[in-house]
Amino acid sequence: MDNFLIMNDMISIPADALGANGDFMLTGFFDDPNSFPEVEYFGVECSPGVIQEATWHVENDYWTMEGYTGQGAYGYDSQWYQVLDTPEIDLTGATDLQLKFNVAHNVEAPGGEPFGYDGWDGCNVRISTDGGTTWEVLTPADTSYSYQESSLYSFGYQHLEGQGIPGWVANSNGWQEVVVDLNAYENQVVKIRFAFASDPAYDTDDDPALFGMRVDDIELSCHAGLLFSNYGVPGDMTYDSIGEAWFAISNPTGTPGGQNYVYTDLPEEWESFVEAYGQPIDMSDYIGENIKFRVYFHSDEDQPIGEGMFIDDFDFWYEQEEPPGYIQGTVSIEGGLDPTGTNLTFINLDDENIYTHTIDNTAGTYGPLEVTTGNYIATAGYDNRLYMDTWEGYIDATTNIVDFYLTEYTGNDVEINYDGPNNNSIGTGSEVTFEVAARFTPEELGDYVNDPITKMRIWIAQVPDADIKLRIWEGGAPGDPGNIVYEYQLDTYTIDDWTEHTLFTPVLIKPDTEYWIGYWIHTPTGFPAGCDAGPMVADKGAWINMSPYGWVLLTDLNPSLNYNWNIRATVLHGGVPPVTQYIPLGVEWNWNSTYIHPEDTSLYSVFASVMPDDIYQVKNQLHSATNYSGTWVGDLTDIADGEGYLINMINAAPDFSITGTQIPYTTPIEVGENWNWIGFFGDTTVPLEPALQSITANNEASQIKNQTQSATWYGTWVGDLANMEPGVGYKLDMNVPATLIYGSK
Template identity: 30%
Template sequence: MKRYFYTGLLLLLATSLFGRTTNGAKDAPLKSDATRETISLTRALDAHHNMNNTLQVTTRDSEVIFSEDFEGDVSQWSLNGQWSLTDLDSYSPTHSMVADDDPAGAAVSDLISPSIVMPAVTDIEDLSFNFAVFCDFPDFDGDGNNNLEDYYSVKIADLTAIPWHRSTTNAYEGGTSWWCGDEGIGGYSDDWLQFLDTDPIQLPAGSSALQFNLKYALEEYTGAAQTIDGCLINGWDAANVRISADGGSTWSPLTGTPAYTFSSAYGFSANNDGCSVPGWGGISAGWGAGNFDLSAYAGEEVIIRFALGSDVSYSTADDATITGFYVDNVLVSNAGDTLFFNDAETEGNMTASGVLWNDVFYDYGDVSRPGGAAWGVYESGMEFNGSLDLTAYAGKTIKLKWMSRVDGDDDGGNGTGLHIDDVSIFKSTQLVVPPPSNVAAEVVSGSVMLTWDDMNNPQAVDFFYGDDSYESFIAGSPPWTVGRVVGSGWAQRFDAALPTNLENFYYLLSSGNTANPGQLAPIQVTVWDGDENIIYQSAPVTPAAMDEFQVFDLTPADLTVQGSFYIGWCHTDTLYPFPALDSDSEYMGEMYGYTPLSGGAIVSLTGSGLDGNYALFADGTTSSTGGITYNVYRRTENGTFSAPLNATPLTAGTYTDETVENGVGYYYAVKAYYQGVESGYSTEVFAMPEAASVIEMTYDDGTAETGYNSSVGNYLAVKFTPSAYPVLMKRIRFYVNDPAAAGNTIAYVWQGEGDGAPPVDVNTYLFRSAISGLTYGWNQLDITSDSIWVTNGSFYVGWKIYSSTPSLGADNSGYQGNSFVYGSGTWINMSEAGLNYNLMIHAVVDTAWVVVGIDQRDNQIPTEFALAQNYPNPFNPTTNIDYSVPNAGPVNLTVYDMNGRVVSELVNKTQSAGNYRVTVDGSSIASGVYFYRLTSGTQSMTKKMTLVK
């Protein structure tokens, strides 16, 4: 088999969001090439993978928390740099925000949302956001150096998270000091601009001074000054002290001792704090003393501010020795009089402020990216990196920021800029309750009994995506770790709404192709929880084969999952083996890579060129938790579902409708409810309550192998002979074999001649009626009210052929000799025309007044789906199972043991409607209790039997 090669793109995951070029400037990396090839494999796994009968977790919009289409008052939005409101282009309806990519304009431009209060969420709820975007940034890599030049990022700020706080960490003389840092990470992060302000201080005439103790450990700058974003920079992250004499409207850096390390720090300019802002950087020699003359502000009311600014990359996460900015013993005095003092023992007269921006993701304007070619909605799963999930900010007040960055040239082209519209934040429920499955309706006299699979019972769960074929493979171990490393891996994300005990992990490895042959190597089966923590990792195991599904037993691990989890395997080799994936079916957006670097990280492969539904599956069994209820709904032909039939919610998978009338057709559906979440309707089932005396007469097996039609003006008919008399005609049915049918005909019922022959005169009939709008499949005409009685002999049901009459279904699986065609004044049997077809016409009759003998004619089929108790029972070693199927179709009869394992598949084929008996031989199985289950279409029944040896 020929396996095709193509190249995809893959995200580089570094230890920070940005990389640094050789000249020291900070740029965002593009993606690097990775090898992906095409194969053709078919899944060789004999396991279920239908998740419709199981509670699953998925994302569903339920409540909009915030929305903005920029059509009304936008004064609460902050626009900096090249951002502006425009009506020249929009997603809806007339306005959007745009940041031009003019290289002569601001290099960094910010669009900042108003404050947004996020609601609290439950364990089964998520917070997320999306927005419409058109990113016309053609100069994203104008010089072709694989580093982004024009791009944008999205950031989020928790307005309740202020890093300045009193702490004993690295405090002055072992006491308590003010620290601009995060206790959780032991330092500071990128993109900080944080302030600590004194209360207003009235300075008298004469000389006043500011004194304090300080310590700093910040990113060090080396090399010559350079221009970044239009500012001449000679420092990275920095701290300084400032003063305001106008109530905080404007600020000026104070100069004194110690002298500032830099005259222009990128940590300030990158946060729109201005160019040429000085500050201290690098690592101080422990605690030192600060002294600043305030004489220039004599007679004024001032505020003193201590500030820390960090740029786009390199902070404590990259170097644990750089931990932030520390201040203590802040004193403002005049001629020995204390005007202000704070020693960090109490918050007192100091106020922390600032916005703590955290990266959400960044992206650029290539046509392969969302909104790169035209307007589109940026949604979860599309991220270049990061995530649109905002659940971590539940209960907090936030702001969102879109930051565009453009370089000083347009060597890749000049576009219209970055356009943003229709921003939405929404709360979603993770829990989606699927409709009940295997709904079946059993008609009994005067009622309809409905059954379905009760989801309160333990259920088999399969976690599976794809279409059973695996056309592609990835050559080599994951390259997103900046070099192939042992421990990198592949994972697929699944969701379980109920606690689920994982039992098996299924995976398939590719043998590659001639150019890139695969090779077996040990792997480690790995499971991650929803927070991306490894909760299980096997010892290295060597797969038995390539191109064949392998099964790994997870039961000894005793793993229970609920909600999101990831499952896959990790490499013990830097090149092999090759994972297989399904790349031609709908991608579910749930494929991830794993890198063990920097403490380990899960990386979405969506949009990477390596996305697809990978051959990584699992199964398990849900815990029996209860709490699921049901409602049953009913409608008649052309009606709609309204209120449920049941007065109170049902707690089991059964309901009997006793408000029915014989001879009326009913459609039923069931909904499930769990934790306030409602499922959709189940698959509808149809039932028509009738007396047991109503039978359907037929000669075909229910399947049309072909269609048959004759000349216009001719007739087609099927002969029926009751076993006794009289019978009442109730319905006649015709199977139309043309998928595009919408034709017309006239239906007839004729009395046969005395010898059973077809009627001599087709214009002498028991019934005649026009039928219009014939559709593909079975078409039924109710003639009960016409009171057509057959008291002797045979009767014929047929139709007349017109130019608009479609083909009639024809079954050729064994001719019964009762199909006829009329033309030129003569009836002939189909066999005389050389066509041994059973024309698919049925007659439904009521035999309530008929005394039927033990031997019924084989053209009479049951009207009810039934599974009898086996006999004898208990048995040794053989027993008989009788069952009835009222409609032709696939039939499965399987025996299971007490653990749900298949013991024997007795029947698995298409059968015509009828009554059947199967003999079970238990010679090769042990004594015990077994279950046997009959399934046909949407109906199923289960009974228990006992083998005693």
């Protein structure tokens, strides 16, 4: 038995698509396999619709559906479904109804069909009583030329009519007369159809003698004589090609000799098709077309019986060349300093493109700069990096405004490194490209959180004409350095000595984050990468990326190479400027939160600017405090990271602000079942769905509210609350406890 799940919606693939793919989830269990094809299996196919023209025509005074195949033969091609129809014939008042015609055919001979079928290609005659909307196969009289087979694969499987469609097969050896009793259709208006169908494989290209179906001397008569006749004359007959061509995704255009896979196993747990079988659903051959997609399942009906196949979550996508985005804005510096000479660096974390720009005017304006779209981090640095600002966000295919306000950093230079004095150098002695890095973990960098990396030093030996790019990576782990957050083409360097580079823009060290510091090098010869005498600081002092090994420790290549790279970085320590967040407060109640951790978290310090006359009360989910003439009374004494607050104001405070250390955006917030009052760590507006993706993947979240809007999770957020905004407090209803980590900032 064959079953089909067809995606009836056409999938439109634009002509400018760079590729087109699909995937779906599936699970189930087939019965114990026997010998193929008498097993249960499934396949995945796509269809560009009807791929051949209607070919019925008059030739030598008879009707034939012969045409030119894709390989240039004259006959029929694979996956054809050609029909020849009479006009409507009124049988009202007629009796002794009979259809008579002559048929000749030469099609693929039967043999070897899958279970439920006894013929491949074939033809038959049909009748419609509803103007051609539905059709019923007619059965020739016993004394006439009868169908040879009872269930043709071409009609039933290939063209989805199901098992049990009979027809003429093989070679008729000339013209044969067919007679059909039509008395069951008295007093109806009918149309007669002559139908031919072929399967995906054997056709005239394989056997030039095959011509398909021919029809002549068509007569529909009654007690009073002929009601309709056609003797191979154009005019009153109509014809069409109605078959959709379906191709295995492994051979999407039916290339001769191409693979047409089926799958005889299913994943026991839900898994995507691509993950389960390691084969993409590639529809790139249909770029510029509209296609359909289907999954077919074949059951052999023997014992034992499996549970069958379950499928869900179809996804189809195509890739196009992204239109560019643009960045422009203004740079200003604390104290009103002239911003001319400020260096800007924009790093696309998605495609690792890096863009730099230097401000060349006293107004501090720049752009628009053309860039690729994606998630970015950006840094602005001025005056040997003593003034700086950073930015994170998404750049889309519009003009994006990114302004910088640089504040002063003061502190002491601290050099971080694992190596001792230079003692040796590493290379292959021939032309080669590789990367080297020292790995600094959060444990080593804990004292330098929010300090900027301002300089790098490396030792290059022997080679005067190597191509070198200095690099800093962020967010890595053993064997994976993470994202490139700084890159600089080193045009000149000193041989057999230290080369120092002051970063074009600084890199700010984040909490709980790894940084790898090193360089990419292409050398024409020699042993350029300087190192000490060792021993290597375990898992940190000497990582190398050289084809085909990927990132490995130097000792993994050769245990005797137990050294540390001569790579060092300078951190400006102790100069983290405070960050200020402005949170306008209106009269009466406000729902608020902050992304700032103040040095003093007490209510007396945080709300000092609105004491004693402007503020009345502050609440979190469990506690509250009321201001009585400058004294807080209640069980709420301090604010805490990640909490939402209700603040009741006597007078508005449009310039209220909180100053301190910025809380990392991805700091976890533990939320319990039912309602939680939460804060938002973003310093920019973030759409609701990506912001809360960590608590919707398994439907953990139920509803979220701010002071005036709400949204409910139904597989997507539904409601008038669309974004999460800085400074706003939220109430979050959870189905189960979970950890909220904000996403896609």
